[in-house]
Amino acid sequence: xxxxxxxxxxxxxxxxxxxELEEGKVLSVxxxxxxxxxxxxxxxxxxPTRVLTSTIRVADGVLPVVPVKTAAPIPKELxxxxxxxxxxxxxxxxxxxxxxxxxxxxxxxxxxxxxxSVEKKEPDA
Numbered sequence: 001x002x003x004x005x006x007x008x009x010x011x012x013x014x015x016x017x018x019x020e021l022e023e024g025k026v027l028s029v030x031x032x033x034x035x036x037x038x039x040x041x042x043x044x045x046x047x048p049t050r051v052l053t054s055t056i057r058v059a060d061g062v063l064p065v066v067p068v069k070t071a072a073p074i075p076k077e078l079x080x081x082x083x084x085x086x087x088x089x090x091x092x093x094x095x096x097x098x099x100x101x102x103x104x105x106x107x108x109x110x111x112x113x114x115x116x117s118v119e120k121k122e123p124d125a
Contacts, residue, residue, distance in 0.1 A: 001027070006044060008037040017041045049073035053115075054086050056101055061093035061118040068101055071111040082106050093120035 001022050008015040017031040019041045029041040043049065051073050055065035074082060082105055091101055095118045102112040 004045060006041055008032060008040050010034075010036045010040045019045050021045060048076040050076050050079060052079060052082055052105075052112075054083065056086060056112075056114075057090040058095060058118045059090050059092045060121050061095065062121055063118045066091065066095045066101075066118045067115045068112050069115050070105060071113050074105065074108050074110055078106050078108065086112075093118050 001020055004019045004021065006017040006019060008017055011034070013033060015032050015037050017029060017037060017040075019029050020027045024046070026042045026045055029038045032038050032041065051070050053067070053069040056068050058064060058066050068086070070082075085102075085106055089102065091099075091114075095101075095114050095116075097114055097117045099114040100111050101114055104110070105112045
């Protein structure tokens with residue numbers, strides 16, 4: 001039997017969790033003060049996911065980049081692949097908060113969204 005110690009990140013309490021696993025299956029979770037901690041521990045040990053936040057280049061914008069995040073968590077093992085894909089992206093200005101930058105990031109079915117707005121540069125007179 002394998003034991004993993006985690007710190008729950010679901011709420012500010014930061015419960016110290018102990019997870020017992022056997023052959024990749026969660027047998028028990030202890031240390032959590034709420035059911036969300038148990039769910040977090042199970043997911044973290046069997047299929048960890050993360051919300052990806054980063055920036056994308058903006059062409060002709062008043063700012064050079066726009067902040068973005070995934071609409072939902074993506075599998076943790078895809079983070080480096082997703083970041084490589086983001087490095088290749090450039091969006092034209094203007095960009096509005098909530099704009100879908102990429103509808104299906106790395107085949108996950110999860111969209112990449114703008115989390116701020118960037119206006120278009122005024123042409124030089």
